[in-house]
Every structure is written in structure tokens, then in C-alpha cells.
Amino acid sequence: MQNFLGTKLQLRIVPSIDGQARTWLNRVTGAAVRAFLVMILIVMPSVILPGIGTDTKQIVALMALFAGALVFVEYNAVYPSLVEFRDGAPFNRIRYLMLLAIIIMLSVIVADREDPTTVSRLFRAVGVLIGQSLDFPYSPVRLATFLMSDNASAAELMEVRTAAGTAYFLSILSLAVFVVVLKLAGWPSTKSAFNVWVNLPTFEPTAGGDVIDRLERDARFNLAMGFLLPFLIPTLVALGTAGLPPATLTSPQTLIWAMAAWAFLPASLLMRGVAMGRIADMIRMKRDRNIADDPALAPLANH
Structure with missing residues (x-):
């Protein structure tokens, strides 16, 4: 035994x-x-x-x-501490692919200066076309050229316009893909568990007030900042300085990472705002379902 x-x-x-x-x-x-x-x-x-x-x-x-x-x-x-949506695929995957696409395309375009190839010339031609198409009055790409000082040459302005237009176009395209994927996948799914604390480690749900209202407020703030940042960053730089030296901004590494950050950060904020809005909708749906099953929970929903 x-x-x-x-x-x-x-x-x-x-x-x-x-x-x-x-x-x-x-x-x-x-x-x-x-x-x-x-x-x-x-x-x-x-x-x-x-x-x-x-x-x-x-x-x-x-x-x-x-x-x-x-x-x-x-x-x-x-237990997470910094990275948001760690278990909320495909949020971080699309962000990574967006930044990777921006970095690769800008790197190939910039590499065409010293070592032109058939592929790099094609990338540069596409980048120039995108930059010219998005360079209209008050556009983010037009404002990005204001980062340069007044003594910048036409070739240097074209370099910045091409990089800014390419990065901004890829960020907007990635944002559209993100919205479509979330819509088709029904993210976040109400059929599977979605831990808000794990996916939003910097969000404190017990800080006070209704969690849905706070999520919606943060979502609106992120959407507003994501929309305004491409306009605010060049404007603040132009107002605070006389413009960046052309040799500094057009250096290969600086141009790639500066334009990538300028396009990636606003798109990330927009994606975060969309995601937080959908999480708020998910919590509201579950709350309404619980109240419908047990009306006695209705007074607790307001706290």
C-alpha cells in the first residue's frame, strides 16, 4: 500500500x-x-x-x-515593471516591425550617398517621392525641415525631407495596420483572460476614480499627444534655437535615429491611446454583463 x-x-x-x-x-x-x-x-x-x-x-x-x-x-x-502590453500581442510586435522598417529603409537611403546600388537607388527614389508628396504647407514633413538652420543647402533639406517623409509614411501605414488588425482580431478578446495589471504595469487601477473613466481619459491624452508631437517637436526646436547645424542633423546615424524617433514616438502614443480605449470598452462590457446577471452589483460599479 x-x-x-x-x-x-x-x-x-x-x-x-x-x-x-x-x-x-x-x-x-x-x-x-x-x-x-x-x-x-x-x-x-x-x-x-x-x-x-x-x-x-x-x-x-x-x-x-x-x-x-x-x-x-x-x-x-x-511581475512586469516597464514594458506595456507584454502579453497583449500584437501591440508590441507591430511597434517593433514599424521601427525596424523605418530603420532599415532610412539606413538604405542614407547608405546610397556613399555606396549606391540598385536597391539603394530604388529606396531613395521612393523616399524622395514620398517626401515630396508629404511636403505641403503646415504638414509634419514641412515642419521637420525647420529643424535645419537657415544656412542649410537645398541638398541637405532634401535629405531631411526624404528621411522625414519616409519615416512618417511608414508610421502612419503601421498605425493603419494596427487598427485593422485589432478590429479583425477583436483585441482584446473578451473570451480569454486579459490582465490589465500585467499589460499596463504603470497604470494604477486603484489610484482613485472609476477605472473606465481614467482609461478613457488617458486614451484621449495619448491620442492628442500622438497627433500633436510631429508638429510640436520641430516647432519647439525652431523656437528654442536657430536651427540645428546641417552637418549635425544630416550625419548618417543622427539623421536615421532622429527621424525614426520623431515618427515612432507619436505613432506609439496613438497606438497606446487606441489600445487603452479598447481596454476601457472591454471592462465596460464585462461590467454591464455582470450587472445584468446580478443587479445587486450596480451600486458597486460607480465606485
């Missing part, structure tokens, strides 16, 4: 241990893959651009290692 009970106990414990080990292995593997992808993103301009010095490559590699370590620790942790 003792051996039989011992066998039963072992059969109950081993599957539990295997399940925990499998969960841990999946979490570590996923964190390592994400860290590797972030490192690839950071070193991509140094790989594509010709004539990058050894010192620059070492600095970029160090930054890539630091960013990769940060991503690995964040995704490997059981």
Missing part, C-alpha cells in the same frame, strides 16, 4: 514539475528571442551604412547589449 501511494504521489507531482519547467523555459526562450531582436534593431544602421568606424561599432554594440539585457530581464520577470 505504501509503494502504491508513493507511486500515485509521484505521478501527481511530476506533471506539475514538468509544467512549471516548461513554463519557465518558454518564458526564458521568449525573453531571449525578444532581446536578440532588439539588439538586431539597434545595430542595423551600423551594419548597413558603409564606412562606420570601429569606435562607433563598439559603442553601438554596448548599447545593443544594454537594451537586450533590459528587454530580457523585463520579459523574463514574472
